[in-house]
Amino acid sequence: MLDARIELVLGALDLHVELEVDDGEIVALVGPNGAGKSTIVRALAGLGPIDGGRIVLDGRTLDEPAARVYVPTEERSVGVVFQDHLLFPRLSALDNVAFGLRARGVDRGTARRRATVLLQRFDLDTHRHLRPAALSGGQAQRVALARALAADPRLLLLDEPLAALDATTRVHVRAELRRHLATFEGSRVLVTHDPIDALVLADRLVVVEDGRVTQAGTAAEVAARPATSYVADFVGINLLRGRLVGATTIELDSGGRLTVAPRSGDDGAAGGGDVAIAIRPQAIALHRDRPAGSPRNVWKAPVADVEPGHDRLRVTLAGEVPATAEITVAAGSNLELRPGDEIWASVKAVDVAVYER
Amino acid sequence: MVVIAAAATVALSACGGGDADTVSVFAAASLTDAFDDIADAFEEEHPGVLVDRNFAGSSSLREQILQGAPADVFASANRSTMDDLVAADAVGSPEDFATNRMAIAVPAGNSAEVRDLEDFARSDLLIGLCAVEVPCGEFGRRVLSLASVDAAPDTEEPDVRALLTKIDAGELDAGIVYVTDVVAAGDGIEEITIPDLQNVVTSYPIAVVGAPDSDTAAFVDFVRGSRGQAILRDHGFGAP
Amino acid sequence: MSARRTRRPGGNAASGARLPVVLWPFAAVALLFVVVPVLALVQRAPWSDLTSLVTEPIVTDALRLSIVSASVATLVSLVVGVPLAWVLARATFTGRSFVRALVILPMVLPPVVGGAALLFAFGRRGLVGEAVYDQTGFVLPFSIWGVIAANTFVAMPFLVVTVESGLRSVDARYEEAAATLGASRWMIFRRITLPNVAPAIVAGAALCWARALGEFGATVTFAGNLQGRTQTMPLAVFLALESNREAAIALSLVLIVVSLAVLVPLRDRWLR
Known part of the structure; x- marks a missing residue:
């Protein structure tokens, strides 16, 4: 269990944040760029000093400037998965994973054996002798996670673990990450600026803006009453549940069907599984008449609500695909939308992101 | 031989061509302090005449002169170096001026x-x-x-x-x-x-490089004259 | 990032790149400026007497002394210079830029002045040397240790500067990653930092060795000149210039050949 109060000033950033993470809990630290997310991670790992506050992990004080307590990074039980993985380029995948064990005094043979077991768990045993440069983005990500977990940390920090991956890889690596994170018992903090990552992977969101926590709670709690416009945008994403009934077809729990893009990659949701799908409100287009063009998903939906945003309209759709669409004010006035209207909605297959549940 | 002829020409043109008021003196490094004083005294006695000074090891100076450096007077720390230049026809007849x-x-x-x-x-x-x-x-x-x-x-x-x-x-x-x-x-x-x-006594010879003019000859005479000799004595040199 | 690369990063990608044509003539000028004087030296070399000249004891003594002292100086520079480079690159302390300027001072100082400074510091009447002499009777000048000291003084900055810039260009976050895995500072230095800067260390050591091999001014001023004891190749060359120019050229060629024989394979092996 992590209990941290972090106060520090770093350049223009004035950070003042409290963070509690229970054992087994995954907290997503979200916020705009420059809000101080990575600084918090560095402070938790002991890589950057704090000016005030206190960091306590499992009852052990790691950092408390007022009491002159500072446990150096290498003596904290904190694992970190870095944004670009930072796998040691001259070591094989196996030796990368064994590194932390060796550092803690485990002899070479034992360390390698344990690393091999771990790599098997991450489906990487065939790649264990490859150097990081020869691994794909997703494989490197798994090695980084295995490396961080090998030394059995009490706190796992993931700093934008998916940001270095391209969109396609990201989808199935995210699903894998979710599966592997579930096997870890300690506290987990995930830094991300991607709503999908946060909603799919985390139990709870902590929103940091400009050095302060602006909102915290479960995704549902935060979505119900977003405290700031950043949060509103962040949680405005449509999250639906369903079941994969073909290679590219999903039957939603609410009754509708959606077609998704065929997925590359060896993992992710195979046929027949329960899945979650995410659609950005901006990706949903609205039409008075049935559209002719390319979108694979077209459905007729009753308008439940129309709400003006900053420069856009948020249109809540009911029916078999309950979702919110975000359209420009100009498009909205052309459509003359009113609650109760029936309207055509469409979304491209590639804009429907799918995750295993 | 071609090089030497060219060097002689350069030396000649250097003292003949418009530089009549400058005497360019190449002197052995051990003469540095003494010849600085002598040059100052000479300039004092001959207003309008400037003495250019170039101090280095005798053998380096020999090479410079053979390569055509514009010297008017060469003062060497030993006879053999001077003899090389005599043999190459680069200098006039040398005279000892100090020991x-x-x-x-x-x-x-x-x-x-x-x-x-x-x-x-x-x-x-x-x-x-x-x-x-x-x-x-x-x-x-x-x-x-x-x-x-x-x-x-x-x-x-x-x-x-x-x-x-x-x-x-x-x-x-x-x-x-x-x-x-x-x-x-x-x-x-x-x-x-x-x-x-x-002990070993070494002689310092001085000679005019190329064709002499009046200032050059006057400088050599000054070095060998009473005032020059007195300055040399002050710096520890013996009589020739 | 998604493509599976089997090629090493930073490998041959650059060498296949097309160079702007405009660079070629400038590169040629730079190369010629170095090569032509060497060729001139070769052209003046007394080829017929070369073998007898270079097997004379004065030459073999000087060559042995040069190689030994330059190599030991490089070793000393590695042992103390790499840590210094690390401190300059990674530690933060007030006056660091001043210290950095001090480190490169031997590069700007005329070597003869450097030699005199060494004499005033480590000679038997020197700032430090006097106490050592009084206690132990050990005199640094006029021995191979003096040559090594002079070589180290002049050549070490080349290593320090190269390694420091190498350390600055490697990603320090790998060291942080190692710390999060529980590695001690010493293990991080040994397992992460050193391998990462290995190319810079090799380049710096090669520069340092080459500079030490050619060292003249500081060596002669501090250590003196005696065949078989302190007379290195550059000193032998300098004195040969006084008496026998052909021998001096022959000695220089030997120096060039020896340094190329060491530096060329080193560069090929380590500095892709």
Whole structure:
């Protein structure tokens, strides 16, 4: 269990944040760029000093400037998965994973054996002798996670673990990450600026803006009453549940069907599984008449609500695909939308992101 | 031969062409202080005439003159260097204008209690000589052999300056240098005289490079005249 | 990032790149400026007497002394210079830029002045040397240790500067990653930092060795000149210039050949 109060000033950033993470809990630290997310991670790992506050992990004080307590990074039980993985380029995948064990005094043979077991768990045993440069983005990500977990940390920090991956890889690596994170018992903090990552992977969101926590709670709690416009945008994403009934077809729990893009990659949701799908409100287009063009998903939906945003309209759709669409004010006035209207909605297959549940 | 002819031409044109009011003097490094004073005195006596001074090792100067450097007067620290230029027809007939002799140089205070050349055989001392390739090294060895001393030097310095630096710093207990070097060295160095019987006297010849003009001849005369000789004596040089 | 690369990063990608044509003539000028004087030296070399000249004891003594002292100086520079480079690159302390300027001072100082400074510091009447001499009777000048000291003084900055810039260009976050895995500072230095800067260390050591091999001014001023004891190749060359120019050229060629024989394979092996 992590209990941290972090106060520090770093350049223009004035950070003042409290963070509690229970054992087994995954907290997503979200916020705009420059809000101080990575600084918090560095402070938790002991890589950057704090000016005030206190960091306590499992009852052990790691950092408390007022009491002159500072446990150096290498003596904290904190694992970190870095944004670009930072796998040691001259070591094989196996030796990368064994590194932390060796550092803690485990002899070479034992360390390698344990690393091999771990790599098997991450489906990487065939790649264990490859150097990081020869691994794909997703494989490197798994090695980084295995490396961080090998030394059995009490706190796992993931700093934008998916940001270095391209969109396609990201989808199935995210699903894998979710599966592997579930096997870890300690506290987990995930830094991300991607709503999908946060909603799919985390139990709870902590929103940091400009050095302060602006909102915290479960995704549902935060979505119900977003405290700031950043949060509103962040949680405005449509999250639906369903079941994969073909290679590219999903039957939603609410009754509708959606077609998704065929997925590359060896993992992710195979046929027949329960899945979650995410659609950005901006990706949903609205039409008075049935559209002719390319979108694979077209459905007729009753308008439940129309709400003006900053420069856009948020249109809540009911029916078999309950979702919110975000359209420009100009498009909205052309459509003359009113609650109760029936309207055509469409979304491209590639804009429907799918995750295993 | 072609090079030498060209060099002679350059030298000629240098003193003939509009530079009549400048005398360019190439002098051995050991003459630096003395010839600076002499040049100043000469300029004082001959208003409107400037003396350009170029000091370096005698053999370097010989090479420069052979390569066509614009010298009017060459003053060498030994006869053999001058003889090379005579043989190459680069200079007129040389005349001796000074002598130098060797001396033992010890650091001020002489803490090693060096008394004479015999001490150069003491193994407990740090002894320096000039390298045999340069004149002061050649003469230093000749002095030691005249004294029948079998010296084991700890270093053979490539030039007098380097040797004096180390004696002055107290890093060497004794070395053999020119008398004039000890005079020039200042307070950090003491001289122990080497008796005439064991000493080597070197002659310094001077000659006009290329065809002489009146200023050039006047400078040579000045060096050999009473005022020039008095200045040389002040700097430790002997009479020719 | 998604493509599976089997090629090493930073490998041959650059060498296949097309160079702007405009660079070629400038590169040629730079190369010629170095090569022509060497060729001139070769052209003046006394080829017929070369073998007898270079097997004379004065040459073999000087060559041995040069190689030994330059190599030991490089070793000393590695042992103390790499840590210094690390401190300059990674530690933060007040006056660091001043210290950095001090480190490169031997590069700007005329070597003869450097030699005199060494004499005033480590000679038997020197700032430090006097106490050592009084206690132990050990004298640094006029011995191979003096040559090594002079070589180290002049050549070490080349290593320090190269390694420091190498350390600055490697990603320090790998060291942080190692710390999060529980590695001690010493293990991080040994397992992460050193391998990452290995190319810079090799380049710096090669520069340092080459500079030490050619060292003249500081060596002669501090250590003196005595065949078989302190006379290195550059000193032998300098003195040969006084008496026998052909021998001097022959010696220089030997120096060039020896340094190329060491540096060329080193560069090929380590500095892709």
